Amino acid sequence: MSDLIRVLVFGTTGVGKTSLCNALTNQNQPVNDGVKGVTFKHYNYPPVELSSKNLLITDTVGLNESDKGTVKSKDAIKLLLNLLRDSKEGYNLLVHVIRIGRITQNELANYNFFVKIIADSAVPVILLVTGCENIEPMSKWKKENSSALEEMGLNYQDVVCTSFATSQRQEFAKIYESLRQESCQAISHSILEHARPEPVLIYSDNNGFMTIIKRAWNTFCNFFDKPEWTWNVEKNLAEMMRRLGLLEDEIRDLLKYTNMFGKKE
Ligand SMILES: Nc1nc2c(ncn2[C@@H]2O[C@H](COP(=O)(O)OP(=O)(O)OP(=O)(O)O)[C@@H](O)[C@H]2O)c(=O)[nH]1
Numbered sequence: 001m002s003d004l005i006r007v008l009v010f011g012t013t014g015v016g017k018t019s020l021c022n023a024l025t026n027q028n029q030p031v032n033d034g035v036k037g038v039t040f041k042h043y044n045y046p047p048v049e050l051s052s053k054n055l056l057i058t059d060t061v062g063l064n065e066s067d068k069g070t071v072k073s074k075d076a077i078k079l080l081l082n083l084l085r086d087s088k089e090g091y092n093l094l095v096h097v098i099r100i101g102r103i104t105q106n107e108l109a110n111y112n113f114f115v116k117i118i119a120d121s122a123v124p125v126i127l128l129v130t131g132c133e134n135i136e137p138m139s140k141w142k143k144e145n146s147s148a149l150e151e152m153g154l155n156y157q158d159v160v161c162t163s164f165a166t167s168q169r170q171e172f173a174k175i176y177e178s179l180r181q182e183s184c185q186a187i188s189h190s191i192l193e194h195a196r197p198e199p200v201l202i203y204s205d206n207n208g209f210m211t212i213i214k215r216a217w218n219t220f221c222n223f224f225d226k227p228e229w230t231w232n233v234e235k236n237l238a239e240m241m242r243r244l245g246l247l248e249d250e251i252r253d254l255l256k257y258t259n260m261f262g263k264k265e
């Protein structure tokens with residue numbers, strides 16, 4: 001059994017993904033840094049020990065309704081390729097982060113994209129709900145909403161209700177700190193229980209890599225209402241990038257990612 005647990009964290013902008021990752025890894029990556037339209041920018045946290053295993057967390061940004069029409073094709077494909085390239089080792093678990101409240105189109109689109117399209121429904125996924133500081137106990141949300149989630153076709157291995165709120169006011173700071181600790185324990189426990197013992201590969205060779213790019217790219221184009229970008233015909237990646245208006249040297253640069261198995265596109 002491998003001692004690495006690879007976890008991919010995804011969810012709409014501002015739900016608390018980085019706050020969660022920071023709390024689990026004792027890091028201080030900027031929260032809510034205001035980066036707009038950088039839809040697939042991701043960050044690999046340095047490994048941290050979790051119950052004699054090494055937890056490797058990747059924080060990535062999800063699909064956001066508000067980004068529709070603002071993402072530049074060139075940036076989008078670079079970021080998508082970056083995420084997929086760095087997903088070469090596969091994942092043991094996905095964590096979908098939402099802020100407490102209604103499930104919107106954003107949450108459904110993110111679930112579909114990461115769980116079904118990228119991971120091909122082969123990697124277990126847990127739901128982490130942030131913003132539960134006003135609920136007593138925090139786990140109440142799980143009890144009240146689990147069946148509704150299933151009815152919506154959202155199948156999570158577990159639902160973890162948390163709070164990573166912070167406050168500069170002394171009277172809140174202590175309470176929030178104890179909720180953060182409780183949240184870290186709950187999510188750590190769930191990760192250890194539900195992560196696959198070995199990472200699930202989402203592609204294993206050059207063909208698989210091209211297939212996943214194509215699948216993810218087309219879903220992405222549909223989400224961003226860009227049907228003209230979709231990859232309907234059997235074109236290779238270079239032709240697709242040409243159609244997107246990329247310059248030849250940019251295409252050559254991007255194609256380096258697809259050469260990781262020693263084959264040319
Ligand atoms: N009240 C409350 N605020 C939270 C909670 N978790 C995070 N926040 C706050 O929500 C804001 C956004 O948190 P981030 O961790 O930056 O969210 P993110 O999902 O990484 O955002 P992007 O990187 O922009 O996608 C910050 O001000 C956090 O302090 C929570 O459980 N409760």
Ligand SMILES: [Mg+2]
Pocket residue numbers: 017018019030031032
């Ligand atoms: Mg973030």
